[in-house]
């Protein structure tokens with residue numbers, strides 16, 4: 546029996562973050578030590594509230610820790626046009642009856658990595674503020690991290706500006722710091738998440754899986770799909786965050802190559818872009834495995850299997 550992967554999911558729910566929580570929590574291969582929350586898609590109050598709603602809906606036995614409510618330096622940018630004013634618009638979920646743990650997310654990340662016998666895998670699916678703060682505050686934990694498999698960036702293009710992906714653009718300084726560490730990193734960027742689309746027929750399948758968690762997940766995805774159909778003229782919705790989880794659970798779901806990547810923090814039109822040195826002769830040693838291809842069918846199958854595993 547392979548040893549479970551011990552991980553921390555750092556998220557900003559957000560519809561796709563909610564699916565990432567459900568996929569991670571359903572896996573028997575993952576020991577989810579905690580869920581830490583950051584501001585991004587919405588304010589921290591909303592992203593914490595949304596995390597608690599999903600954890601309670603799916604009866605997930607994992608503590609939730611609130612982190613930073615704004616980027617390291619900049620003001621917060623949110624994405625109500627994608628996720629709504631609550632950050633999880635669509636189906637009405639009951640207000641959470643529980644609260645986030647007292648410990649700050651960054652304290653939890655540092656303590657957990659320090660005290661763990663096993664190296665910890667970090668799976669950030671929002672801006673990298675909490676992750677950067679933990680790594681800045683505790684240099685001793687860097688070599689106790691198995692990898693940082695993050696949803697963010699793009700070797701080409703962007704979705705929040707023509708040059709930048711949202712998670713990196715919200716806190717480019719945090720991303721720049723994380724990127725320059727020697728910690729093993731996998732970048733699950735738009736290059737693969739935009740190929741990992743969920744089509745309307747996939748969402749119908751999810752809604753008909755026959756348990757309340759899958760039904761709500763389907764309703765959340767129906768809301769999330771509308772923005773991508775109507776505003777982005779895409780044929781489906783990109784499951785950005787669950788792909789970062791899937792890449793930890795089944796690394797062969799993506800194919801990646803090591804490149805040196807730097808984050809732009811001062812460009813008038815390019816701030817937040819993840820600049821990939823494909824020629825390998827400008828930015829020095831490779832510091833990130835950049836995902837460029839994805840097995841979409843296997844990925845969708847994994848999402849369906851995960852949601853099907855919740856009890857009826």
Ligand code: RIB
Nearest residue numbers: 559561670671711712785
């Ligand atoms: O650009 C997509 C990313 O930004 C996803 O993680 C989404 O949830 C938002 O956080």
Ligand code: CA
Nearest residue numbers: 559562670671
């Ligand atoms: Ca997210």
